[in-house]
């Protein structure tokens with residue numbers, strides 16, 4: 001397909017404090033190689049956002065900023081048109097990042113030694129944050145079958161019924177498996193949470209990056225979801241704002257919202273970055289939506305290329321099913337290598353991917369691969385992998 005927007009030019013991350021650049025320097029990775037780590041885009045964000053931020057910079061006005069009608073209208077418009085979720089403007093709670101807001105929820109809704117549920121394989125930072133806050137992690141491991149994941153509802157019901165459990169973190173779409181949970185799944189989770197008085201923090205940071213025919217259902221939009229759900233949304237992933245530490249936490253239930261805000265405002269004065277004010281307004285409109293739709297197609301094509309490569313050349317390795325996001329979760333267990341051996345081998349081909357063990361104890365034979373980059377870097381890496389395989393055969 002031909003594209004109106006440019007996804008084929010690699011961004012330059014020199015001298016800007018980039019985590020990824022530091023990773024490259026530490027590992028002595030050649031300039032022309034792009035590692036598949038660090039969940040961010042390797043091409044520029046929507047040109048409409050760049051234009052708006054340029055104007056903001058040129059204005060010379062960076063004064064104290066707060067969400068207003070225009071800001072809230074933009075968020076409401078996006079939720080209605082992209083997420084198919086009708087929200088009230090007062091449900092929007094501008095906050096620092098998604099993880100900071102998880103901390104806020106932990107402090108607002110749980111006490112020391114209370115339990116918080118997570119569903120591995122899942123973003124490793126959740127466990128760190130929960131344990132650092134001296135709360136107990138309860139594991140509701142996803143069921144795995146031949147490249148596909150599903151929720152173990154019997155186990156979840158059992159865990160939810162424990163009185164110690166007060167909070168659950170849902171990741172939708174789930175990092176690292178790139179799966180958007182169905183409405184039916186979300187309804188079941190919310191029903192159990194409602195019955196057992198458990199609050200749900202639904203991290204929907206990846207929600208806008210879906211394959212073209214689907215959208216990510218907001219957890220608070222399903223039955224009972226309004227009573228239990230706290231929804232984390234952000235420009236971070238789809239629009240490449242991971243360095244901006246900003247989110248919009250959306251909470252329909254008044255009691256939950258007031259508790260959240262009261263905790264948020266204990267260590268934060270209820271303002272926001274003036275740059276994120278401009279960024280949100282220029283992202284959440286039909287122009288940037290057109291850019292996003294194209295980007296999602298580009299990601300689908302990148303993913304398909306990788307599925308085809310593995311199927312043709314290394315069929316014993318399973319690239320797990322994906323319906324969203326910019327991640328691929330790959331099961332290398334057929335090779336029977338330790339995690340170290342696996343990465344030593346892949347790195348010989350300059351094929352750098354995230355270690356599976358970050359997402360839970362049982363995943364050292366898996367890796368996570370970020371695919372939001374100009375396609376030629378993916379092709380080059382796959383070719384290097386194939387060449388190495390042939391050489392070592």
Ligand SMILES: Cc1ncc(COP(=O)(O)O)c(C=O)c1O
Pocket residue numbers: 039096097098099100123171175203205206234236242245246247
């Ligand atoms: C699922 C998920 N949630 C949250 C974050 C971090 O969000 P923030 O930087 O807003 O805290 C990430 C970053 O990779 C992520 O993958």
